[in-house]
Amino acid sequence: MIDRLESIARRYREIENEMARPDVATDHEKLTKLAREQRTLREIVVAYDAYRKARKEMDSAREMLRHEKDPEMQEYMRAEEHRASQQLAELEEKLKVLLLPKDPNDDRDVVVEIQGAEGGDEAALFASDLFRMYTRWAEKKGWKVEVVDASPTGMGGYDKIEFEVHGHGAYSQLKYEGGVHRVQRVPKTEAQGRIHTSAATVSVLPEADPVEVELKPEDLEIKASTSTGPGGQSVNTTYSAIRITHKPTGLVVSIQDEKSQLQNKEKAMRVLRARLYEMKLAEQQESIRAQQRGMVRSGNRSEKIRTYNFKDNRVTDHRINLTLHKLDRVMAGDLDELVSAAIAAERAAQLNGGADTQA
Numbered sequence: 001m002i003d004r005l006e007s008i009a010r011r012y013r014e015i016e017n018e019m020a021r022p023d024v025a026t027d028h029e030k031l032t033k034l035a036r037e038q039r040t041l042r043e044i045v046v047a048y049d050a051y052r053k054a055r056k057e058m059d060s061a062r063e064m065l066r067h068e069k070d071p072e073m074q075e076y077m078r079a080e081e082h083r084a085s086q087q088l089a090e091l092e093e094k095l096k097v098l099l100l101p102k103d104p105n106d107d108r109d110v111v112v113e114i115q116g117a118e119g120g121d122e123a124a125l126f127a128s129d130l131f132r133m134y135t136r137w138a139e140k141k142g143w144k145v146e147v148v149d150a151s152p153t154g155m156g157g158y159d160k161i162e163f164e165v166h167g168h169g170a171y172s173q174l175k176y177e178g179g180v181h182r183v184q185r186v187p188k189t190e191a192q193g194r195i196h197t198s199a200a201t202v203s204v205l206p207e208a209d210p211v212e213v214e215l216k217p218e219d220l221e222i223k224a225s226t227s228t229g230p231g232g233q234s235v236n237t238t239y240s241a242i243r244i245t246h247k248p249t250g251l252v253v254s255i256q257d258e259k260s261q262l263q264n265k266e267k268a269m270r271v272l273r274a275r276l277y278e279m280k281l282a283e284q285q286e287s288i289r290a291q292q293r294g295m296v297r298s299g300n301r302s303e304k305i306r307t308y309n310f311k312d313n314r315v316t317d318h319r320i321n322l323t324l325h326k327l328d329r330v331m332a333g334d335l336d337e338l339v340s341a342a343i344a345a346e347r348a349a350q351l352n353g354g355a356d357t358q359a
Contacts, residue, residue, distance in 0.1 A: 004099060005048045012038065012045045036107055039168065044098045051091040058084035100350045105206035106172035110165040111148070112204050116157060117180065119198020122187040124157030126308075127200040129331060130181060131161050134174075136333025143167030155188075164207065171206045176342040178204040179305035186310075195311060199304065213276045215269065221245040224261055244268045251275055306338075320345045 015038045024030055061081035068074050114130050116123035138145050144166040151159040165174060182199045223243045241256035242264040253275070255268040307316045308327055315330050315338070316323040322341050324330065330338065 001095065001099065005044070005051075005095065008041055009045050009048055012041045015041070039107060040102065044095070047091055047094050047098060051088065051095060054084050054087040054091060058088055096351065097347050100347060103172065103175070105175075107169060108171045108206040109167070110170045110174050110204055111162065111207055112165060112174065112177075112202065113160065113162045114158065115160045115201050116153075117199040117201050119183075119196065121153065121155055121157060122183075122196055123198040123200055124153045124159055125155060125188070126181070126183045126198060127158045127161065128156060129183075130200055130202065131158065131163070133331050133333055133335070134165075134177070137335045138165055138167070138170075138333075140333055141167060141170075141173075143170050171204070173339050173343075174204050175206075176339055177202050182304035182307045184307065184309045184311070213273050213280065215246075215273060215276075219247050221247060222265070240264055242268045244272055246272055246276065249276065249279065251279075317342065 015034050018024055019031060019034050019038070024034070058081055061077050061084060065074060065077040065081065068077055112134065114127045116125075116127045119126070135145050146164045146166070148162045148164055150161040152161075153159060180199050180201050182197060184195055184197050186193055187196050187198075221244070223245075225241045225243065240259060240261045241254070242261060243252065243254045244265075245252050251272060253268045253272045255264040255271065305317065305319055307314075307318065308331075309315070310327060312325070313327045314323060314325050315327045317338055320341055322338065324337060326334070
């Protein structure tokens with residue numbers, strides 16, 4: 001563990017030095033990437049510094065105790081050794097948790113989609129309540145919420161609402177909200193006062209990086225030929241027409257519009273890059289849709305991750321068997337206890353070598 005911590009501390013210092021370089025300071029993309037990496041290491045480095053300090057204090061107290069003759073000073077040194085030893089043990093456990101494999105998406109912004117599922121109008125109203133709950137939670141965290149798309153109903157609910165959450169660590173906490181949320185309450189439309197059960201689905205995805213298209217020379221087959229007009233007549237006796245084949249995908253682009261080979265090649269590369277961008281974007285979107293389908297499954301309330309019982313002011317997270325009797329506070333955006341418990345359960349499972357607890 002110490003070797004790994006030393007390596008992390010060394011990398012942290014390297015990042016600091018790299019960020020101070022003038023050429024990096026003016027490169028926004030690189031600076032952002034380094035800053036993100038530094039944030040992921042900072043807590044470990046701070047805890048490791050405290051660990052080293054505690055060990056030094058414990059060793060120092062033990063050494064002084066060996067040579068100290070005064071009873072009062074001996075008692076003081078024993079107390080100091082005990083304090084440092086306890087702190088060392090606590091920091092060691094903390095570092096074990098911090099060194100667990102991290103989700104690489106944890107520091108990303110988030111795209112959340114809430115949909116009314118089983119329950120008709122009541123499900124749509126509950127979707128609206130969940131959106132309000134997440135908005136209030138985000139405000140408490142200092143995160144920014146931006147609505148991307150919404151399909152409101154006439155009663156103040158949402159058939160669907162999609163929004164982005166921007167803020168450090170947003171995905172690391174919101175990811176535990178993905179799944180089917182079941183509600184048990186008397187709907188506003190219920191004249192007899194009967195409790196109904198309905199559900200809304202929540203999908204939580206890390207915001208994707210912009211699609212990047214890299215054209216490697218070894219992936220391209222470039223051929224030049226003479227441009228031809230209708231009927232195969234040669235319209236240009238120079239080899240200005242360009243045909244580029246992208247070998248990994250089989251995409252072919254042929255350009256002969258311009259008079260020079262260089263112009264046709266540049267245009268063909270632009271067209272090829274645009275087509276590859278379109279392909280990668282489609283793949284990325286399909287991947288996101290697949291993640292969403294896996295997260296919410298059918299939307300059937302029997303697949304719930306959490307139940308909100310308004311009559312008893314009770315909320316239960318079924319994944320970790322946690323029940324809290326403060327639903328009013330949860331709906332007001334007080335989600336920290338539920339999310340912290342989910343994080344703790346996942347970490348405990350990792351430490352024990354068990355399966356991930358996330359639904």
